[in-house]
Amino acid sequence: MANVAVIGSQWGDEGKGKIVDWLSSRADVVVRFQGGHNAGHTLVIDGITYKLHLLPSGIVRRSKLSVIGNGVVIDPWALQKEIETIRAQGVEVNPQKLVISESATLILPVHPMLDEAMERARGNDPIGTTKRGIGPAYEDKIARRGVRVCDLRDPESLKGKLEKMMFHHNALLRGFGEKEVSVDEIHAQLMEVAPEILQYAGVVWRVLDEARKAGKKILFEGAQGMMLDVDHGTYPFVTSSNMHAAQAATGSGMGPDAVGFVLGITKAYTTRVGSGPFPTELEDADGQRLGEQGHEFGTTTGRKRRCGWFDAALVRQTVTISGITGIALTKIDVLDGFKTIKICIGYELDGKQIDYIPASSAEQARLKPVYEEFEGWDGTTNGAKSWAELPAQAVKYVKRIEELIGCPVTLLSTSPERDDTILMQDPFHA
Ligand code: GDP
Ligand code: IMO
Ligand code: MG
Numbered sequence: 257m258a259n260v261a262v263i264g265s266q267w268g269d270e271g272k273g274k275i276v277d278w279l280s281s282r283a284d285v286v287v288r289f290q291g292g293h294n295a296g297h298t299l300v301i302d303g304i305t306y307k308l309h310l311l312p313s314g315i316v317r318r319s320k321l322s323v324i325g326n327g328v329v330i331d332p333w334a335l336q337k338e339i340e341t342i343r344a345q346g347v348e349v350n351p352q353k354l355v356i357s358e359s360a361t362l363i364l365p366v367h368p369m370l371d372e373a374m375e376r377a378r379g380n381d382p383i384g385t386t387k388r389g390i391g392p393a394y395e396d397k398i399a400r401r402g403v404r405v406c407d408l409r410d411p412e413s414l415k416g417k418l419e420k421m422m423f424h425h426n427a428l429l430r431g432f433g434e435k436e437v438s439v440d441e442i443h444a445q446l447m448e449v450a451p452e453i454l455q456y457a458g459v460v461w462r463v464l465d466e467a468r469k470a471g472k473k474i475l476f477e478g479a480q481g482m483m484l485d486v487d488h489g490t491y492p493f494v495t496s497s498n499m500h501a502a503q504a505a506t507g508s509g510m511g512p513d514a515v516g517f518v519l520g521i522t523k524a525y526t527t528r529v530g531s532g533p534f535p536t537e538l539e540d541a542d543g544q545r546l547g548e549q550g551h552e553f554g555t556t557t558g559r560k561r562r563c564g565w566f567d568a569a570l571v572r573q574t575v576t577i578s579g580i581t582g583i584a585l586t587k588i589d590v591l592d593g594f595k596t597i598k599i600c601i602g603y604e605l606d607g608k609q610i611d612y613i614p615a616s617s618a619e620q621a622r623l624k625p626v627y628e629e630f631e632g633w634d635g636t637t638n639g640a641k642s643w644a645e646l647p648a649q650a651v652k653y654v655k656r657i658e659e660l661i662g663c664p665v666t667l668l669s670t671s672p673e674r675d676d677t678i679l680m681q682d683p684f685h686a
Pocket of ligand 2: 267388
């Protein structure tokens with residue numbers, strides 16, 4: 257029996273929330289290990305939609321433990337609001353169901369301010385961040401001036417930490433021509449929210465170790481996608497964390513052998529929110545149609561997602577780098593009705609053929625996709641619950657993707673609904 261790490265294999269929004277929710281019936285613990293409320297994970301259960309940003313997708317199930325690991329950056333006010341919203345939808349949240357790592361870094365009100373100011377300073381070349389303060393909070397963590405969940409327990413020393421942090425940031429804010437932030441004000445705001453957050457604070461590495469020793473199954477829920485990974489993505493148009501499967505261990509406090517099966521969530525076409533290179537992007541009627549049929553609007557910011565054909569060279573690369581064992585192919589139903597579907601099998605760069613995405617941003621921007629054309633299918637895949645219900649040509653599309661990316665399809669998703677899912681191989685028993 258293996259634990260399972262779910263990670264995005266493209267630029268995020270592949271349908272991780274739906275798959276984690278579906279798989280969580282087979283798990284005991286669901287763990288978020290990186291990112292923050294830049295993530296937007298959508299679950300649809302019997303027609304009711306739940307949107308989660310910081311809370312693990314296991315939270316909707318009564319008997320599962322949800323864990324937020326040390327690798328996550330937590331905006332305490334956003335978390336508080338999300339807990340209220342999900343409670344209003346009838347989901348129970350209490351300290352028996354939710355544990356937050358006491359070493360997780362906090363996003364403070366100054367971080368979204370800096371995120372905005374830095375985006376503005378980038379002028380015509382912004383990253384297109386979610387402006388949630390994710391990057392500036394991770395910067396503080398690495399610079400060793402971050403404020404963590406455990407600091408909320410000690411108001412006196414918290415004040416000293418805030419003074420040191422704001423000494424740095426107020427200089428920066430002055431430089432940007434922004435208003436300075438008062439330490440007393442942040443301190444008072446934190447003291448107000450502290451009891452709400454501290455009731456969930458715990459020693460996550462120990463909780464997970466005990467779960468593991470008791471034979472419980474752990475499901476790690478990645479946010480974003482490998483092309484947004486700060487090391488392996490389309491840098492600098494990335495987020496500020498690693499979503500590589502190894503981060504599931506680092507970001508929760510377990511050894512690397514705790515992660516067994518790596519499930520790469522993969523959309524049957526490609527989308528991206530924010531700026532940066534996107535070789536298979538379509539700015540024509542096909543792109544428009546993918547966006548409309550796929551309802552491609554951001555769960556967190558509501559921004560229109562850029563759409564394009566499936567990029568097999570890109571997914572082959574992320575499968576290799578992250579050690580993806582099998583993929584969950586999602587949103588195949590969005591391709592219903594297309595007469596011709598294209599698959600990118602490699603690129604042309606300055607007149608030469610290459611089969612991978614190079615590290616240089618300038619080179620990435622010059623990549624021209626090389627396509628293989630694929631005949632579409634009659635009939636629909638929408639809502640299919642078994643392989644036998646799929647049109648033969650759709651099955652061929654899935655098989656071709658497997659061949660091109662060098663990795664098996666473990667799960668197939670055919671609608672946003674939880675149960676419209678076809679299982680080829682149980683990742684917990686692979
Ligand atoms: P995540 O960030 O990876 O969790 O993905 P998002 O929730 O941001 O975006 C995926 C969107 O696609 C959501 O609206 C899901 O409800 C929806 N979705 C997931 N799987 C499928 C599928 O197989 N078919 C269709 N049509 N929609 C899906
Ligand atoms: P889920 O988990 C898609 C993108 C932003 C921007 C870049 C940096 O729902 O798949 P940030 O605010 O993180 O500094 O922004 O990363 N981005 C996402 N795109 N899905 C996400 O999460 C994303 N989280 C961040 O659009 O381009
Ligand atoms: Mg999303």
